Amino acid sequence: MFPYEGRLVNLRAKNCYDKIELQRFLRGAIKLGFEIIPLIQTFGHMEFVLKQKEFYHLREDPKYPDSICPTKIESQMLIKEMLIQMVNFHKNISPLKFIHIGCDEVFHINKCYECSRENFSNTDIFIKHIRKIKQIVEDINPETTVLIWDDMFRSIKLKSWNEIGYFNKIQTVYWDYGANSSVSHVNLLKYHRKFDNIWIATAFKGADGRLSTIPNLKNRFLNHLNWLKLIANYKFGGETNFHSFVGIILTGWSRYSHFDPLCELLPASIPSLLLNLLLIRKFNEGHLSYNNDIKEMEFRTFFNKYLQTDFSDSLHCVIHDIEKTNYSSCIFDGCELYNYLSEFLKIHENVIYYFESEKHGLSSLQYYANQKNLINTNNAVMNMKLCNGTLHELFDVERKLLVVMSQYYGNDTIEEYINAKMFHLKYKLEGSMKLLKDLMGVRAFETSLKHLKWDSTVLESH
Incomplete structure (x- = not known):
């Protein structure tokens, strides 16, 4: 400097x-x-x-x-x-x-x-x-x-x-x-x-x-x-x-x-x-x-x-x-930035929970989508809403940070800081959204027991 x-x-x-x-x-x-x-x-x-x-x-x-x-x-x-x-x-x-x-x-x-x-x-x-x-x-x-x-x-x-x-x-x-x-x-x-x-x-x-x-x-x-x-x-x-x-x-x-x-x-x-x-x-x-x-x-x-x-x-x-x-109710030079960063941290915490928790388990999506070509479509609809809603929350915080950081920093610092903070969250959410959309079409799923074949004549004979 x-x-x-x-x-x-x-x-x-x-x-x-x-x-x-x-x-x-x-x-x-x-x-x-x-x-x-x-x-x-x-x-x-x-x-x-x-x-x-x-x-x-x-x-x-x-x-x-x-x-x-x-x-x-x-x-x-x-x-x-x-x-x-x-x-x-x-x-x-x-x-x-x-x-x-x-x-x-x-x-x-x-x-x-x-x-x-x-x-x-x-x-x-x-x-x-x-x-x-x-x-x-x-x-x-x-x-x-x-x-x-x-x-x-x-x-x-x-x-x-x-x-x-x-x-x-x-x-x-x-x-x-x-x-x-x-x-x-x-x-x-x-x-x-x-x-x-x-x-x-x-x-x-x-x-x-x-x-x-x-x-x-x-x-x-x-x-x-x-x-x-x-x-x-x-x-x-x-x-x-x-x-x-x-x-x-x-x-x-x-x-x-x-x-x-x-x-x-x-x-x-x-x-x-x-x-x-x-x-x-x-x-x-x-x-x-x-x-x-x-x-x-x-x-x-x-x-x-x-x-x-x-x-x-x-x-x-x-x-x-x-x-x-919670310092959101406090008044100091920087409190607005503090509050927006606190919002970001909450979103970050939620994303980690969505991907790593046993309840949501989005971390397993990549494996089952790419290796097994399988998806639970009921869960997929819920997870698409979850990812989409979280992305909108992230974009909202990003807009707020762009405005408030301009009071203290130049454009290069703002761009670096916000992009570095947001990149991996956007990557996870947008990547999951794309996978979910690709797998949501109406289709038949292959059986995992590929050596067995369905013989319809067996049922007809009965």
Whole structure:
């Protein structure tokens, strides 16, 4: 989405921000009190670069466009130019205190000839690369500190970790998006010894599945609550003072990767964002300080005691249970989109039921129609009405989504999102309709016992 220029112009998305538009947005955010931290991928998740023909040769493994070769000089020049454009754009608007360089999920490392001939371990190559990136950032703007995702550090054994030098002007971000925390205290201690500060990262959307439509509010709430319970009055072994984590990044992913479909849309995810911001405010007010009663409190009890009133007031509706609430009566920017997506999910649920349930069993239609040339015509009439009615419901929701999404997104995004959501449902329903119509003609059916022949003379003789 960043409006790259010059040699990097092909890295722009078709619907990237206009420079003037982006400057206006950033200045508006700063006036509201936001500090901007841009994120730019510099190792893994680089499909948006490495899919391009002109940068294809910089892949670590030619088959996979997600990881760049860190050893090639051209790779370093490319990343440097990306950082120059990004850092200069931001610092010309306001001082750039932090920049996030990504570096998570580097699935392919130390595979190409240039890397393997160096005879370094994967860890050595990774550490060397991020130190280079940090130096590039420092050369461009000495006031900027680098943030980096932590997951590539997690598997480094303590013995090897102790041999790694201190990371000056680099701070790590420990991400964990699960409802049930799997945070490693050993890794936290590793980071504490090597970095000036540790951030944590949660997810208010984008962590419930690649095809998720609306955030699972319970899972998103538990993710934040469990993180906050863990870091409240946190002490590292052998230390007497509580550790102060520098910040919490509430991530909201829209795709799992560059080539994956869109998952939850931001406007429909506002209730999750709002709830978890309210939770963090309670944390900052000291409601999660060292108190065993609160730390052991079941999440529903915590919600009802500390958040229910504020959450209900913010959404202008009464919310008793975050698991079972229907937000269709609530008022927030995005509620109309939320309601139409809820309608879509109901239709989706019904289609799955029609095809997989023992009552309807439409999943068996394909086999009996194509392999046996058989059909229960009484059921076929009912199923045709069912498919036809469901298709009309689907087309109605599609029309509504086209209108409401135009308030937030361009045509390319709208077309991709709606078609991806509707495609497999239409395919099932329209395919079943065609089969049913083809088999509904008046005809005789062949017997399955083909070796027997009907002899009418037997009856006549009696």
